[in-house]
Amino acid sequence: MVKEDPITPPLLTFSIDPESGFCSNTKIFHSLRHPFSLPPQTTPLSVTSFIFSSLHRYPTTSSAVALLDSTTPHRILHSQLQHLVNSLAFSLHHEFRLSRGKTAFLLSLNSPHIPILYLSLFSLGVIVSPSNPANSAREISGQIHLCKPVIAFTTSDTAHKLPYFLPTILLDSPEFNSMMFRNQNSFHLPENQISQSDTAAILYSSGTTGNFKGVELTHRNFISFLAGARAAATVRKTPVVTLCAVPYFHVYGFMLCFREVALGGTVVAIKRFDLELMARKVEEFKVTHLALAPPSLVAMVNNADVASKYDLSSLEMVLCGGALLANAVTERFKIEFPNVAVAQAYGLTEATGGITRTMGPNESRVKGTVGRLNSFCQAKIVDPNGLGLPPFKEGELWVRGPTIMKGYAADKEATASILDADGWLKTGDICYFDNQGFLFYVERMKDLIKYKAYQVAPAELEHLLQTHPEITDAAVIPYPHEEAGQIPVAFVVRKSGSLLNEKQIIDFVAKQVAPYKKIRKVFFLDSIPKNAPGKVLKKELIKLSASGTASKL
């Protein structure tokens, strides 16, 4: 069992408003949630040991299910989980020499094997680096160049996207399965010497410059997140059964797939969002919580007739994060599903996921909010001169706490531009707090598009467009879209005499990027509007596209 030290509240010289959490002297917003304990930072500890040492607090019966699959009869019980994790770690260490500090690249859709693999790799001190299987070979090769893996895990349908020189284990092979079940008795895992400050995972964030950034998250980051989640968890009579319809390779699903297990709950894996399959599984597994991105909520309200064919009476809550959810969708959801609360959350990969969320039905009723600060978080709302602002004033959201990333892998410059010397992470989002500590998202400062809650960097698409021999200049902007949130739209200047058309441009980009990054519409211009130093006036382009003028161009 891991010894824990309660986090001693800092000696406060200044008073904090108990309603908003705001300190008018420091201009810092503090969390209003329960405080929590963390193991001493110097204790060698992996996320996996932390989870298994704390599971005893969540008594489960021997038949309690930890992991379920939506398409196969696979079920893994809580009582089996630690054994499977250890068995797999043993094989990976002895047969593939995986050990502390090495990196494993993962390319897979959700399955119950993934959290087991994550926990096994963490227990060995191996850095886990998961990627979207829909990424193009070009994108995958960029990520591999960044994280330098010694091994890859994938499934037979995406193995061809990996470079031939990388040893690869297929997750859908009998060999992988046997590694989880093979080692029956004693394990001789290497002595646990994993430092909490070791990097545990490298997750990919788009980065506004267009290149993938590898977000380095430590064991301490994950342990802090999980300890905070435990402090906030309420005691329940029935177990939480969460169906996760967001991918395990992005921080939202990544955290969720083992947070729920660490809290003694059940996680149902669904490979890709499919409304009817999801509704059927809610009925079959008596799902209580759904983890979704906004487009899936839109699909639920637009197709309530599909959902109504199934018994969804077990559903208590839908957790929605990854992108902004329109108030109109929440209102329609309440009408269609009056017994299901919508918990909104705001998070970033660079902060190990959630920074704020609404807890319980009362907070869910606060219109438009993305929730209150989680227990491990401090925040500031900052004006353009770096000055902190009080409640109801809009400015850039800065956040600080033990879940903030170590930095971007091999990119000191990018790290320095987002993380300051006092540990504040500049989110690039304009927000405000009200006088009850609720956060409201206003708009994005950074040049980033969110398509179905995936990040798309306009700069990456602009660079690609500019490599086309018949294009002299290009700019990419977000365009509002009911289902996807935003779609990438391009403004293109063709070489004189060129007859290049919209479809050819869309195809040219689509061949080189993941499908979610595809350009969905093209407008042709004689020149791209720019200011005197040559910066593209994107707001003008956004206005042009919104006014409908662009379509006539």
Ligand SMILES: CC(C)(COP(=O)(O)OP(=O)(O)OC[C@H]1O[C@@H](n2cnc3c(N)ncnc32)[C@H](O)[C@@H]1OP(=O)(O)O)[C@@H](O)C(=O)NCCC(=O)NCCSC(=O)/C=C/c1ccc(O)cc1
């Ligand atoms: C379920 C969604 C919303 C919709 O699914 P979909 O419509 O089936 O689309 P896909 O995303 O699977 O695929 C996108 C496109 O790629 C296509 N595609 C796909 N795989 C292929 C293929 N292998 N070949 C070819 N075409 C393909 C697919 O057909 C589709 O095409 P299109 O219809 O044109 O959009 C899906 O997009 C989705 O899971 N999005 C969520 C992404 C996500 O996790 N974002 C979070 C990032 S991290 C973050 O912000 C954290 C926040 C957070 C917040 C709160 C917290 O508490 C913690 C954290």
